[in-house]
Amino acid sequence: MKNEIQRDRLKSRAEAVSGFYQKTGRMPSFSEIGEMLGLRSKNAVSKLVSRLEGMNVLEKDKTGRLIPGSIAYPVRILGTVEAGFPSPAEEELADNISLDDLLIQNRQATFLLKVSGDSMLDAGIMPGDMVIVDRSQTPKSGDIVIAEVDGAWTMKYLRRRGESVILIPANPKYKPIRPKNELKVAGVVTAVVRKYG
Amino acid sequence: MKNEIQRDRLKSRAEAVSGFYQKTGRMPSFSEIGEMLGLRSKNAVSKLVSRLEGMNVLEKDKTGRLIPGSIAYPVRILGTVEAGFPSPAEEELADNISLDDLLIQNRQATFLLKVSGDSMLDAGIMPGDMVIVDRSQTPKSGDIVIAEVDGAWTMKYLRRRGESVILIPANPKYKPIRPKNELKVAGVVTAVVRKYG
DNA sequence: CTTGACAGTGAACAAACGTTCACCTATAAT
DNA sequence: ATTATAGGTGAACGTTTGTTCACTGTCAAG
Known part of the structure; x- marks a missing residue:
């Protein structure tokens, strides 16, 4: 029960970061993430960033700046129409893709x-x-x-x-x-x- | 003649910035642009950035950081098959779009x-x-x-x-x-x- | 020839950056 | 009850950031 609330909170935080990226065209700084999510220390943000990194939502480049992970790739290929739908857990495993990358060489x-x-x-x-x-x-x-x-x-x-x-x-x-x-x-x-x- | 060489150089620099963005998922800093293009002063980079801004290749956010302009939108809609092709000058006026934005709400x-x-x-x-x-x-x-x-x-x-x-x-x-x-x-x-x- | 525009160098500077450290609280497991 | 873990606060710090200033060289126009 508590695990599910925790997971939903993490997901909603990932969506906030994703929304910032969609809206501004760049990833937020640690300070901006703190302001967005009500975290007052950059250390807390750093720990959250590590968790989001583990989820492939984002990555850190060699200077420590954030770059988008799966949030730059907005959709998942889930299978065929006739095969129906995978479970939510299986769905999480499907890779995200970008149509721009898929269709434009x-x-x-x-x-x-x-x-x-x-x-x-x-x-x-x-x-x-x-x-x-x-x-x-x-x-x-x-x-x-x-x-x-x-x-x-x-x-x-x-x-x-x-x-x-x-x-x-x-x-x-x-x-x-x-x-x-x-x-x-x-x-x-x-x-x-x-x-x- | 000189104007054309100048325009080609500007275009090739725009493509270098675009390539960095495609490869890394973020815009380069002024220093990185300088290293990439052989410019040694950040002031020269700043002036180039202003020119690229005028071309809508990129924008500056309120903190002065670069965000992608047209380079985040990889294709142009040029018209209908039957109407044929606009001139290169007319083509430059067509808006760039992203298929992800177009097709995914x-x-x-x-x-x-x-x-x-x-x-x-x-x-x-x-x-x-x-x-x-x-x-x-x-x-x-x-x-x-x-x-x-x-x-x-x-x-x-x-x-x-x-x-x-x-x-x-x-x-x-x-x-x-x-x-x-x-x-x-x-x-x-x-x-x-x-x-x- | 002179002047202005353009493109660039180099340095100083305040602000912002992520990292690191010391610490606190709440919760779950033993 | 005790201990470990997870999530967070706050501050210090070295590095990086874009802006601003003073300046140079080249080229085109008058």
């Missing part, structure tokens, strides 16, 4: 585009979706690419047939395209994102 | 599940995709939910008919489900994510 060369057409519907890319495009990747046959054909930009599967290239839609309403001139590829689609609501 | 109550079934294919959710689920949202009619029916977990559209509830698939292979017992909803699907390669 080369930050300098990656951008988002909104999808307005329906030519890739059978590939699960619907109007209103967003595609993540990496300019630095070399397109391989089978990749989904953003390309300029006859002065118009489009998104399709790229297929290589010998020396030539075809752009293939994923919707029977549209026909494959055989570019007359040299194909200009802006980038490779590396991910799709859809937000509801 | 309530960090404490959000998690990822992998999709293995095909019951929501016509909704553009394919096997291998990941869905983002928010435990804290109250499901409304029309929402996609993760629910437990007859001891098995599933993902479907939730429809309310008066007092009762139906779970509707987005694939003609499957039939709507009318739960016999009280429906247990684990959360509302707020986003879908698919990664290629």
Whole structure:
């Protein structure tokens, strides 16, 4: 019983530190943690920091300053839909991830585009979706690419047939395209994102 | 000509600061920036910091410490696929965003599940995709939910008919489900994510 | 040529930093 | 009851922090 109250207090303190980090973009100093949580000595803060370090909430760098641990990685992958939910204890063991890290390899060369057409519907890319495009990747046959054909930009599967290239839609309403001139590829689609609501 | 060299140098310095932030999880101090870039006086660093502040790369908080600006937000939304690409100057004006911020509202109550079934294919959710689920949202009619029916977990559209509830698939292979017992909803699907390669 | 702007050096300084130490209180276990 | 542990107070201390000041050199504009 007392152990549970203790754990909840520790968790609520971790959430306060996490909230500071989300709000300000940096970790709090020991003094700031003390003010936030009503601790008057930096030694008490230091001990709390050690406990949060053990929970992987945060880390200390070589100068003793705090850097974010799991709080920089906002979500957990819990398994499959059909497998259902792990227990709270099992859930605590799941690694936290960041979607930015998961979906973006080369930050300098990656951008988002909104999808307005329906030519890739059978590939699960619907109007209103967003595609993540990496300019630095070399397109391989089978990749989904953003390309300029006859002065118009489009998104399709790229297929290589010998020396030539075809752009293939994923919707029977549209026909494959055989570019007359040299194909200009802006980038490779590396991910799709859809937000509801 | 000289202006372009200057701008490239500033950009490369911005990327060095960004790289430090990505690698360590915190912003560098003035001293660290000086060591990184070969500047020997903190005043020179201070002036560079002001220039980077003007570029929205970083900000200074009220204590003078650096916090990330656009470097915490790794991608830009550039427009629609069909509209094509803006000029580099126009691209610089586009806001940077974070996918974590875009897709996750309530960090404490959000998690990822992998999709293995095909019951929501016509909704553009394919096997291998990941869905983002928010435990804290109250499901409304029309929402996609993760629910437990007859001891098995599933993902479907939730429809309310008066007092009762139906779970509707987005694939003609499957039939709507009318739960016999009280429906247990684990959360509302707020986003879908698919990664290629 | 002169002047001003820009980018940088070097040093001083007050404030803030985390670490360490001595200590206290409450609680649980023996 | 005694002892050990956990969580906290308060102060001292060496190090690091960003700010401010005085100054230098280069380049571009008039």
